[in-house]
Amino acid sequence: MQTFSEENYLKIIYNLDKQGIKKITPTAIAEALDNNPASVIDMLKKLGDKKLLAYEKTKGAKLTPNGKAVAISVIRKHRLWEVFLLEKLGYEWDQVHDIAEQLEHIHYTGLADKLDKFLGFPKYDPHGDPIPSANGEMVSISRIILEEANVGKTYKVVGVKDTSPEFLQYLKKLKIGIGTKITIKEKIPFDNSMVIMIEKNILTTVSKVFSQNLLVHE
Amino acid sequence: MQTFSEENYLKIIYNLDKQGIKKITPTAIAEALDNNPASVIDMLKKLGDKKLLAYEKTKGAKLTPNGKAVAISVIRKHRLWEVFLLEKLGYEWDQVHDIAEQLEHIHYTGLADKLDKFLGFPKYDPHGDPIPSANGEMVSISRIILEEANVGKTYKVVGVKDTSPEFLQYLKKLKIGIGTKITIKEKIPFDNSMVIMIEKNILTTVSKVFSQNLLVHE
DNA sequence: TCATATAATTAGGGATACCTAATAATATAA
DNA sequence: TTATATTATTAGGTATCCCTAATTATATGA
Numbered sequence: 001m002q003t004f005s006e007e008n009y010l011k012i013i014y015n016l017d018k019q020g021i022k023k024i025t026p027t028a029i030a031e032a033l034d035n036n037p038a039s040v041i042d043m044l045k046k047l048g049d050k051k052l053l054a055y056e057k058t059k060g061a062k063l064t065p066n067g068k069a070v071a072i073s074v075i076r077k078h079r080l081w082e083v084f085l086l087e088k089l090g091y092e093w094d095q096v097h098d099i100a101e102q103l104e105h106i107h108y109t110g111l112a113d114k115l116d117k118f119l120g121f122p123k124y125d126p127h128g129d130p131i132p133s134a135n136g137e138m139v140s141i142s143r144i145i146l147e148e149a150n151v152g153k154t155y156k157v158v159g160v161k162d163t164s165p166e167f168l169q170y171l172k173k174l175k176i177g178i179g180t181k182i183t184i185k186e187k188i189p190f191d192n193s194m195v196i197m198i199e200k201n202i203l204t205t206v207s208k209v210f211s212q213n214l215l216v217h218e
Numbered sequence: 219m220q221t222f223s224e225e226n227y228l229k230i231i232y233n234l235d236k237q238g239i240k241k242i243t244p245t246a247i248a249e250a251l252d253n254n255p256a257s258v259i260d261m262l263k264k265l266g267d268k269k270l271l272a273y274e275k276t277k278g279a280k281l282t283p284n285g286k287a288v289a290i291s292v293i294r295k296h297r298l299w300e301v302f303l304l305e306k307l308g309y310e311w312d313q314v315h316d317i318a319e320q321l322e323h324i325h326y327t328g329l330a331d332k333l334d335k336f337l338g339f340p341k342y343d344p345h346g347d348p349i350p351s352a353n354g355e356m357v358s359i360s361r362i363i364l365e366e367a368n369v370g371k372t373y374k375v376v377g378v379k380d381t382s383p384e385f386l387q388y389l390k391k392l393k394i395g396i397g398t399k400i401t402i403k404e405k406i407p408f409d410n411s412m413v414i415m416i417e418k419n420i421l422t423t424v425s426k427v428f429s430q431n432l433l434v435h436e
Numbered sequence: 437t438c439a440t441a442t443a444a445t446t447a448g449g450g451a452t453a454c455c456t457a458a459t460a461a462t463a464t465a466a
Numbered sequence: 467t468t469a470t471a472t473t474a475t476t477a478g479g480t481a482t483c484c485c486t487a488a489t490t491a492t493a494t495g496a
Contacts, residue, residue, distance in 0.1 A: 003482075003483090005482080005483060005484090025443075025444085026443080026444065026445085027442090027443060027444080035483090035484070035485090036484075036485060036486085037443075037444070037445085038444090038445075038446085038447095038484090038485075038486080038487095039483065039484050039485070041444070041445065041446090042482095042483070042484085043483075043484095046482090046483095057444070057445095057491090057492095088336055089329075089332040089333060089336055090332060090336075091332065095326075098326065099324070099326045099329065102324045102325075102326070103321075103324060106317070106320045106321060106324075107320070108313075108316065108317045108320070111307075111317065114307040114308060114309065115307060117308075118306055118307055118308075221452075221453090223452080223453060223454090243473075243474085244473080244474065244475090245472090245473060245474080253453090253454070253455090254454075254455060254456085255473075255474070255475085256454090256455075256456080256457095256474090256475075256476085256477095257453065257454050257455070259474070259475065259476090260452095260453070260454085261453075261454095264452090264453095275461090275462095275473095275474070275475095437496100438495100438496090439494100439495090439496085440493100440494080440495080440496095441492100441493080441494075441495095442491100442492080442493070442494085443490100443491080443492070443493085444489100444490080444491070444492085445488100445489080445490070445491085446487105446488085446489070446490090447486105447487085447488080447489090448485100448486090448487090448488100449484100449485075449486085449487105450483105450484080450485075450486105451482100451483090451484085451485100452481100452482085452483095452484105453480100453481095453482095454479100454480080454481085454482105455478100455479075455480070455481100456477105456478090456479080456480105457476105457477090457478090457479105458475100458476085458477080458478100459474100459475080459476075459477095460473100460474080460475070460476090461472100461473075461474070461475085462471100462472080462473070462474085463470100463471080463472070463473085464469100464470080464471070464472085465468100465469085465470080465471090466467100466468090466469080466470090
């Protein structure tokens with residue numbers, strides 16, 4: 001049984017790894033958790049003692065199979081609760097993340113599975129992220145960031161990298177959600193912004209930061 | 219904003235008061251929380267500083283209006299989550315309490331109200347306890363403990379005082395739930411046990427401890 | 437290469453919330 | 467009333483998880 005804090009570390013390390021970061025350093029973790037590298041090192045020692053990860057200065061932090069399983073179960077709960085909050089309680093896209101951050105740490109035998117069943121075994125959460133199954137498996141479709149999309153082609157929005165209310169509210173304002181079709185009209189080399197067309201309708205220009213946080217699929 | 223622990227203290231003190239205990243002492247609180255009187259005194263000081271309660275050796279602990287409001291909001295969430303777990307997720311009577319103990323501390327604007335609406339504004343939780351409304355009001359029907367019931371009369375089960383899995387499982391075994399009709403057949407003066415008839419069907423003898431923890435209504 | 441910047445680590449603390457053991461205060465009972 | 471038991475309280479300590487500041491190690495660049 002892990003504490004809330006331990007679970008958050010495992011989850012963050014799992015996510016950093018998924019993002020393709022080769023060496024997961026104390027500084028990177030501290031940045032992701034918005035806390036101090038010194039605190040991170042304390043916790044890495046603790047999680048190392050518990051055999052949930054291995055940390056070496058040269059290789060960074062690596063989750064053990066055990067640590068990975070814990071991280072995935074937390075992520076599973078997080079994403080299931082997000083679906084619940086959006087579909088059943090009527091919360092908005094940009095609010096579900098923060099509540100799920102709390103709910104993901106509630107433990108009880110079968111809770112995730114019963115919730116999963118109640119929700120009809122959803123495959124994706126409201127942000128387009130796949131929900132791990134009870135045995136920890138996750139479907140994965142090929143997703144690219146909008147920045148890598150090609151001019152002239154049309155893509156479907158399948159997810160977001162940044163789940164902050166600021167970004168999600170901005171998307172809502174632009175009427176962009178999971179499933180929205182986006183056509184790349186032009187790329188501006190000067191500042192890497194892009195001109196896009198939303199649902200064959202609205203033309204708008206989005207920044208580099210924007211295009212790096214929207215996940216699309218051809 | 220209170221910590222989990224602070225909320226648990228407020229809730230317990232509220233419940234002890236509801237149970238009619240005139241002087242809520244550190245020892246009584248420690249017993250209810252299964253911890254140490256010394257720890258309780260620490261916390262009473264802290265909650266006193268926060269103006270959530272007043273503690274005097276002679277009068278015991280008394281919640282301020284503020285402290286009471288916090289306690290009621292925690293109780294509201296607890297009972298709403300219990301309904302959710304039982305009705306929506308399919309948990310059993312004896313399991314919902316422990317999970318709700320964790321869920322009751324999740325805070326987010328409107329969460330309790332949205333949950334309340336989703337559940338169809340239930341008036342009672344699975345143990346027969348009234349669910350406080352959004353403004354902190356609680357319906358209350360007259361309930362007596364089975365021990366005080368009269369021989370020959372029939373009562374309806376409306377609640378339990380003890381919500382432990384042990385007691386609830388025993389009730390399940392006896393096929394007693396909220397709404398079950400119980401007729402008092404005989405009272406045994408020797409050990410204060412009672413012979414009761416469940417739903418005009420099964421005759422059984424129950425102990426004094428049992429009859430002190432089942433709430434009924436004529 | 438050597439200086440400088442950045443990252444990792446250690447040392448020492450603080451807050452929370454619990455504990456045990458000792459002491460002080462209050463009840464209870466002979 | 468006085469001895470004894472029960473409660474309340476204080477003192478001091480532990481574990482968790484965070485912090486700052488100082489130090490050491492590693493990169494990076496002139």
